[in-house]
Amino acid sequence: MPIATPEVYAEMLDRAKANGFAYPAINVTSSQTLNAALRGFAEAESDGIIQVSTGGAEYLSGPTVKDMVTGALALAGYARAVADKYPVQIALHTDHCPKDKLAGFVNPLLDISRQRVAEGKDPIFQSHMWDGSACPLDENLEIARDLLAKAREANVVLEVEIGVVGGEEDGVVGEMNEKLYSTPEDALATAEALGVGDQGRFLLAATFGNVHGVYKPGHVKLRPSVLKEIQDAVGAQYGTEKPFHLVFHGGSGSSLDEIREAISYGVVKMNIDTDTQYAFTRPVADHMLRKYDGVLKVDGDVGNKKDYDPRAWGKSAEAGMAARIAQACDDLLSAGNKL
Ligand SMILES: O=C(CO)COP(=O)(O)O
Ligand SMILES: O=C[C@H](O)COP(=O)(O)O
Ligand SMILES: [Zn+2]
Ligand SMILES: [Zn+2]
Numbered sequence: 001m002p003i004a005t006p007e008v009y010a011e012m013l014d015r016a017k018a019n020g021f022a023y024p025a026i027n028v029t030s031s032q033t034l035n036a037a038l039r040g041f042a043e044a045e046s047d048g049i050i051q052v053s054t055g056g057a058e059y060l061s062g063p064t065v066k067d068m069v070t071g072a073l074a075l076a077g078y079a080r081a082v083a084d085k086y087p088v089q090i091a092l093h094t095d096h097c098p099k100d101k102l103a104g105f106v107n108p109l110l111d112i113s114r115q116r117v118a119e120g121k122d123p124i125f126q127s128h129m130w131d132g133s134a135c136p137l138d139e140n141l142e143i144a145r146d147l148l149a150k151a152r153e154a155n156v157v158l159e160v161e162i163g164v165v166g167g168e169e170d171g172v173v174g175e176m177n178e179k180l181y182s183t184p185e186d187a188l189a190t191a192e193a194l195g196v197g198d199q200g201r202f203l204l205a206a207t208f209g210n211v212h213g214v215y216k217p218g219h220v221k222l223r224p225s226v227l228k229e230i231q232d233a234v235g236a237q238y239g240t241e242k243p244f245h246l247v248f249h250g251g252s253g254s255s256l257d258e259i260r261e262a263i264s265y266g267v268v269k270m271n272i273d274t275d276t277q278y279a280f281t282r283p284v285a286d287h288m289l290r291k292y293d294g295v296l297k298v299d300g301d302v303g304n305k306k307d308y309d310p311r312a313w314g315k316s317a318e319a320g321m322a323a324r325i326a327q328a329c330d331d332l333l334s335a336g337n338k339l
Contacts, residue, residue: 001083001084001086001087001088001089001090002080002083002084003076003079003080003083003090003091003092003122003126004047004089004090004091004126005122006122006123006126006155006156006157008089008091008339009089009091009126009127009157010157010201011339012047012089012091012339013157013201013203013245013268013269015339016245016268016269016334017242017245017266017268019337020263020264020333021263021268021332021333021334021337022248022262022263022267022268022269022270022332022333022334023046023047023048023049023091023268023269023270023332023334024041024046024048024049024251024270024272024325024328024329024332024334025048025049025050025051025093025247025269025270025271025272026040026048026049026050026051026272026273026276026325026328027051027052027053027056027095027271027272027273027276027277028050028051028052028056028075029052029053029055029056029059029060030059030060031078032280032314032317032318033276033280033318033321034050034075034078034079034082035082035318036276036280036317036318036319036320036321036322036325037050037276037321037322037325038050038079038082038083038086038088038090039086039318039319039322039325040321040322040323040324040325040326040328040329041086041088041090041325041329042086042087042088043322043326044325044326044329044330044334044335044336045087045088045335045336045337045338046088046326046329046334046335046336046337046338047088047089047090047091047334047337047338047339048088048089048090048091048325048329048334049090049091049092049093049127049269050079050090050091050092050093051092051093051094051095051271052071052072052075052092052093052094052095053094053095053096053169053170053273054068054094054095054096054097054098054101054105054170055170055171056071056075056095057069057071057072057075057094057105058071059071060072060074060075061074068101068104068105069104069105069108069109072094072105072109072124072125073109073112073124075092076092076124076125079092087338088338089338089339091126091127092124092125092126093125093126093127093128093129093159094106094109094125094127094128094129095129095271096129096131096161096165096169096170097128097129097130097131098131098132098134099132099134099135099143102130102143102147106128106129106130106147107150109124109125109128110128110147110150110151110154110156112124113125113154113155113156114150114153114154116154117153117154117155122155123154123155123156125156126156126157127156127157127158127159127203128147128151128156128157128158128159129158129159129160129161129205130143130144130147130158130159130160130161131161132144132160132161133161133162133163133164133165133179133207134164137162137186137189140160140161140162141160141189141190141193141194142193144158144160144190144193144194144202145193145194145199148194148199148200148202149199149200151200151202152199152200152201157201157202157203158200158201158202158203159202159203159204159205159247159269160190160194160202160203160204160205161204161205161207161249162182162186162187162190162204162205162206162207163179163180163181163182163183163186163205163206163207163208164177164179164180164207165180165205165207165210165211165212165249165250166180166209166210166211166212166220166250167211167212167213167215167250168212168213169212174212179207180207180208180209180210180211180220181207181208181209181223181226182206182207182208182226182230183230184229184230184232184233184234186206186230187204187206187230187233187234187244188233188234188237190204190234191234191237191238191243196234196238196240196243196244197243201245202245203244203245203246203247203268203269204244204245204246204247205246205247205248205249206226206227206230206244206246207226207249208222208223208224208225208226208227208262209221209222209223209226210222210248210249210250211250212249212250212273212274213250213252213274214252214253214274214275214278215253222254222258224258224261224262224265225261225265227246227262227265227266227267228265230244231243231244231246231265231266242265242266244266245266245268245269246262246265246266246267246268246269247267247268247269247270247271248262248267248269248270248271249271250271251270251271251272251275251328252272252273252274252275252276253274253275254270256331259331259332260331260333263332263333270328270332272324272325272328275324275328276321276324276325278324279320279321279323279324280317280318280320280321281317282320283313283316283317283319283320284313284316284317286316287307287312287313287316288313291304291307294306294307294308295307295308295313
């Protein structure tokens with residue numbers, strides 16, 4: 001299938017909310033992890049979302065080049081070419097973009113998409129995330145308002161974050177405090193600033209103890225009921241049930257109960273990175289340890305080209321990651337549910 005058009009993406013998101021399921025949103029950083037994600041979605045017969053972080057985009061441009069726009073465009077171009085071969089709908093998204101990176105990432109990408117849409121083409125990415133969680137809420141929402149207007153012109157969905165996601169993001173470890181839980185007041189302010197879909201389509205990452213990375217139990221507690229409080233408060237004010245399309249960050253390591261409860265409150269997208277990173281690398285570790293005398297030139301020997309060919313371990317890595325994604329599709333009830 002071609003990459004989801006804005007119309008198809010809108011239908012995907014609305015179907016998920018109406019039918020009580022969510023899409024895994026998988027972070028990718030290379031053609032291999034992208035191919036693994038496509039394979040995982042196809043094997044689960046699930047539509048899905050593939051996303052790239054600012055660090056991922058920088059890496060994709062070449063680790064010495066470090067240009068986020070170049071890397072993001074390269075990833076999208078590659079995805080557009082290969083996604084055609086899979087029987088599922090895939091939307092492309094860019095992950096957390098803080099204020100100091102807007103000018104070098106989301107703004108130029110939105111400009112390119114606006115230009116394309118003016119020429120009658122589809123946008124490059126179907127959605128972008130603005131992460132204003134480090135700003136005061138007023139400023140976060142003011143920037144979100146501007147971006148939502150630009151995104152609307154580009155036929156792009158905007159994801160915004162209220163509250164804070166803990167753990168690691170681009171190597172920076174965030175604080176663990178009460179800000180990890182969004183409040184109904186934050187959500188009401190969001191609806192006031194951005195509407196409830198009438199000023200342009202947006203996704204809301206309202207936090208409920210979400211953390212990037214996987215930690216030992218007891219670190220922070222996920223409280224999905226925070227999402228219900230938010231939907232109920234804003235729903236009562238605007239006379240709609242579950243007004244927000246919600247995003248669950250830090251999906252790795254979450255229990256099935258937490259996931260299913262969150263979905264029941266209107267989560268339509270769950271981000272997964274750490275678990276799929278591990279699922280990719282685990283088979284590589286196995287390969288290197290089992291075949292160390294093939295991948296290394298031990299004691300002056302010549303090694304084994306068949307073992308150190310990057311495709312040999314790359315294929316196992318991709319299979320491992322694809323299986324974890326198929327698992328996520330089962331957990332999120334998107335498996336077997338494609339458009
Ligand atoms: O939220 C995420 C990306 O935005 C992913 O979080 P995890 O790495 O904890 O799965
Ligand atoms: O933001 C969280 C995702 O796990 C992306 O991670 P990254 O910023 O290290 O690419
Ligand atoms: Zn954040
Ligand atoms: Zn996140």
